[in-house]
Amino acid sequence: MPIAACIFDAYGTLFDVAAAAREAAAQPENAAIAESWPRLATDWRQKQLEYSWLRAITGEHRDFWAVTRDGLDWALDAQGLRGDADLRERLLALYWQLPAYPEVPEVLARLQAAGIATAILSNGSPAMLDAAVRSAGVETLLDDVISVERVGIFKPAPQVYELVTTRFSCARDAVLFVSANGWDAAAAAGFGFLTAWINRAGAPQDRLGHPPHEELPDLATIPEIASAL
Template identity: 65%
Template sequence: MAITTCIFDAYGTLFDVTAAAREAASAPGCERLAGLWVRLAEDWRRKQLEYSWLRAITGAHADFWQVTQDGLDWALEAHGLQGDARLRARLLDLYRALSAYPEVPAMLAALKQAGKATAILSNGAPGMLASAVASAGIGGLLDDVLSVESAGVFKPHRSVYDLVGQRFGTAPGQVLFVSANGWDAAAGAGYGFVTAWVNRAGAPVDRMPWRPAHVLADLTGIPALAEAA
C-alpha cells in the first residue's frame, strides 16, 4: 500500500526540546544554569512525558501546556532553582518558540513536492503547537496540526492515532508515522502505521510488543522512505 500521508510527532521530532534550556543558559547572568542546563532539560522532558502517561492512565487529563509547566517546576526544584520566577517565565516563553531541527524545512518541502500530505500529531495543546509552528516558519509546509486535545487523552492511546484517519481518510497502512519517541513509534506500529523512529541519541529499541519498521538518525531520509515504503 503506497504512502500518501506523512505524520510527525512534534516535540523532540520536529522541534528540539532542549533548545529552551540551552538558549536560557547562554544569556548573561545565567551562569548557574550554564553548568546544569543539559540535566535540567533532560529532567524537564522526562517528567513532562511521565506526567502525560500518568494522566492518561488515571483519567486526570490536563492539556500539555499544564503538563509542561508541571514538569518544569519539578525539574527546577530538583536543581534548587524553584524560587527563580524570572527563569521559569523565560524557559516557558522559549518553549513556546522551540527551534526546529535544521533538516526539517527541506524535508517537509520535499514531501510536499512529491505530493504527500503532511501533518503534525502531537500531545501539544493547540496554542503551543501554533506558536512553535509559526516560530519555525513551517506552517506552509503542513496540511494540518492535530492535537490530542481533540481526543481528550495523551498518546499512545489509540484514539489519538484515530485522528489521522478521521482527518485524511487514510487506512493506517497509507500513513508514514514519524516520531523521535521510541514508545510512540512502537505504538504507532501496533496501530498499523508504517513507522519511522528518529533515534538521534542512538538509544536501544524500546521493549514493547511492536517495533518501528525503520530507524533513522535524523529526518533527512524521510522523503526517500516515503517514496519507497
C-alpha cells in the same frame, strides 16, 4: 500501496525540546544553569512525558501546557531553583519559540513536492503547536496540525492515532508515522501505522513488542522512504 500521509510527532522530532534550556543557559542572568542546563532539559522533558502518561492512565487530563509547566517546576526544584521565578518565566517563554531541527524545512518541502500529505500529530495544545509551527516557519509545509486535545487524552492512547485515519480517510497501513520517541513509534506501529523512529541519541529500542519499520539518525531520508512505500 502508496501512503496517504506522512505524519510527524512534534516535540523532539521536528522541534528541539532542549533548545529552551540551552538558550536560557547562554544568557548571563541565568548563570545558575550555565553548566547544569543539560540535566535540567532532560529532567524537564522526562517529567513532562511521565505526567502525560500518568494523566492518560488516570483519566485526569490537563492540556500539555499545564503538563509542561509542572514538569519544569519539578526540574527546577531538583536543582534547588524552585524560587527562581525569573528563570522559570524565561524558560517557559522560550518553549513557545523552539527551533526546528536543521533538516526539517527541506524534508517537509520535498514531501510536499512529491505530493505526499504532511501533518503533525502531537500531545501539544493547539496554541503551543501553532506557536511552534510559526516560529519554525513551516506552517505552509503542513496540511494539518492535529492536537490530542481533539480527543482529550495523551499518546499512546489509540484514539489519538485514530485522529489521523479519520482526518485523511485512509487505512492505517497507508500512514507513515515519524517520531523521535521510541514509545510513540512503538504505539503507532501497534496501531497499524508504518513507522520511522528518529533515534538521534543512538538509544536502544524500547521493548514494547512493536519495533519501528525504520530506525534513522535524523529526518533527512524520510522523503525517499515515503516515496518508496
